Amino acid sequence: MTESPLARWERYNGAVLGVASLLYLASYAVRVLGHGLPAAVRDLCLAVTFASWAVFALDYGVRRRLSGQRWPRFVRTHWLDTVVLVLPLLRPVRIVQAYETVQAHHDGPRLALHARVITYAGVSVTLLGFAGSLALYQQERTAPGADIVTYGDAVWFTCTTLSTVGYGDLAPVTPLGRLIAVGVMACGLALLGAVTGTFSSWLLQVFAREGERPPGNSPGASDGKD
Structure with missing residues (x-):
């Protein structure tokens, strides 16, 4: 059975999204809890936060294009992806889904x-x-x-x-x-x-x-x- 372009994208980018999600959460945590950190460290964490969100936005745009759906229909049928893009702190939910996607393409015991x-x-x-x-x-x-x-x-x-x-x-x-x-x-x-x-x-x-x-x-x- 031939794999669709969207399925291939989800298979290859699952690990990348998982890492980006963890980086986003870690950089956000450092900015919130690190009150006494130097300004340079806080600025670096802010840059990591925005870079991670850019990865999420890129993934969202690519998934829409590969799905072949117009924006209104894609937003309706992928409402969780839309909510997570707007509220990135919900990315932990997608970490679990990304892990499940990667595991689904391996033959190891589950x-x-x-x-x-x-x-x-x-x-x-x-x-x-x-x-x-x-x-x-x-x-x-x-x-x-x-x-x-x-x-x-x-x-x-x-x-x-x-x-x-x-x-x-x-x-x-x-x-x-x-x-x-x-x-x-x-x-x-x-x-x-x-x-x-x-x-x-x-x-x-x-x-x-x-x-x-x-x-x-x-x-x-x-x-x-x-």
Whole structure:
């Protein structure tokens, strides 16, 4: 079967996008957390951030061209790519997808579907939690009357929100901070639902296999010898 140009592009650029995503996240983290760093270092991190975003924009444009679709249809059918391009801190979601794309083109052993969903959900939670706490800390730390004034506060708020616990001891006060909190809530609900649904499906399959076993093959069954 002949591979389409878009499939070839996704196969070859998956690793590049993964590296660019990690560089974007790392440079952004250094700029947010490195308050006492020299101006030259901060400028370098800013350059890396913009260069990484340029890679994302180039990939988006090439994918649109190779798809053969006009812009309105491409934006509708690739809405996640569009959202991630506008909000680059959501790139951790695409890191997982890029890894899956690369793995799909190799013949090596892969985890079962249920294990992959749970593993990728865990990686996504970690990366999104890190990115969300950085963005929240950047917006809240200097706001008048803010509760979230340290990065530790931002991490605690993000963890309780992603886990859908929400203690309520900390809350954002800026409009953008609250918008980030809403996004974290949505991600937490979606990922929790994916993991819960996958685990429930796996349990149902296990119980179904147990029910289909002949009585003589069930664990602990007598072998007929006294």
